[in-house]
Amino acid sequence: MAGQGLLSVRGLTRDFRGFRAVDRVDLDVAAGSVHALVGPNGAGKTTLFNLLTGFLRPTAGRILLDGRDIAGLPPERVARLGVARSFQITSLFPQLSAREHVALALQSPSGLGWRFWRSATLMRRYTPRADELLAEVGLAELADAPADALAYGRKRALELAIALALDPRVLLLDEPTAGMGLEDVDRTVELVDRVRAGRTVVLVEHNMSVVGRLADTVTVLQAGKVLVEGPYQQVRADERVITAYLGATDAATDAVPHGATDAAR
Ligand SMILES: Nc1ncnc2c1ncn2[C@@H]1O[C@H](COP(=O)(O)OP(=O)(O)OP(=O)(O)O)[C@@H](O)[C@H]1O
Known part of the structure; x- marks a missing residue:
């Protein structure tokens, strides 16, 4: 049925x-x-x-x-x-900060296409929610770090925050x-366990x-x-x-x- x-x-x-x-x-x-x-x-x-x-x-x-x-x-x-997908699909931009990635995802209707305007207005509008999502995936302290500077497990946490930005x-x-x-496996299991709520x-x-x-x-x-x-x-x-x-x-x-x-x- x-x-x-x-x-x-x-x-x-x-x-x-x-x-x-x-x-x-x-x-x-x-x-x-x-x-x-x-x-x-x-x-x-x-x-x-x-x-x-x-x-x-x-x-x-x-x-x-x-x-x-x-x-x-x-x-x-x-x-x-x-229906949103994370991991093995999102491409991160080396120079954009974690916060900018999530803000861009928040303003994109599908989360799949990136629009390249990093205006101050955009950032002001989406920063509060972006920071909430980064905190949810344990990246609060790394919000300003460029994606390039994040260790592998942290990159994947950022990818998860990007998917969550769609409120799937x-x-x-x-x-x-x-x-x-x-x-990292342990950390990721804890992370998924937390965001699944x-x-x-x-x-x-x-x-x-x-x-x-x-x-x-x-x-x-x-x-x-x-x-x-x-x-x-x-x-x-x-x-x-x-x-x-x-x-x-x-x-x-x-x-x-x-x-x-x-x-x-
Ligand atoms: N584009 C394609 N063209 C032809 N065959 C394909 C294509 N994509 C997948 N297949 C075949 O379909 C079958 C299932 O592949 P799929 O990648 O979905 O399996 P999987 O369970 O994800 O495997 P893995 O655990 O190795 O990732 C395989 O035999 C694969 O060779």
Whole structure:
């Protein structure tokens, strides 16, 4: 049945020259939840994300945001309707300060296009909210720092503040801990845990301990299809999930759910 989640996907399919990367996916993202998409390499997670955000057009299927079909709309429209994406997509400008980045995002209707006017008026108007958002992601002290001067984890926090500037109804996080050391991973988990309050989050994440700490619901994709969906503890103990990960051709160790290797021994 359609319309069960704030974001509901029905029969979503995407072919690339005859190859089916996403295969009749159904998904319900409940309002206020953190919903993780996981799966072995090539499972279709990125393609699904690109479909949800309008970066790719579906071959078939529907994407309902609060009952309204947004499938096939361009990314700017999708963002304006309230589906915003952070990480691995935002380009930061080396010389602009953290505050200027967020102020620019606040004045941009979609958050995707940057208009290059850094007027005093613009800054005056948006600085209070920009500073609130920077404080929310732990960057209050670094508001004046140019993006270039921020360490990797801080850059990602800034990207998150930029996405939050859109006041999204659904926030999509694309591998928020990718490429991070343990300390930054911990900090990022705390950060996402903090900003999730009152928000709805869809997360693609390879690190299953991060998924376990953040997600209310986990959907496991395999070969473009939904393999299993449920709470983390249930999903990670599921035989089908363990087999899918261990059978993956590229069995990167960090892609194997915690518990899967133990259970398989
Ligand atoms: N533009 C494209 N043209 C052709 N095939 C594509 C294209 N984009 C993705 N694919 C294929 O679709 C399948 C799913 O890819 P996708 O990147 O969505 O998987 P993923 O789960 O995000 O993988 P990873 O965890 O490695 O990022 C893969 O087999 C991939 O080769």
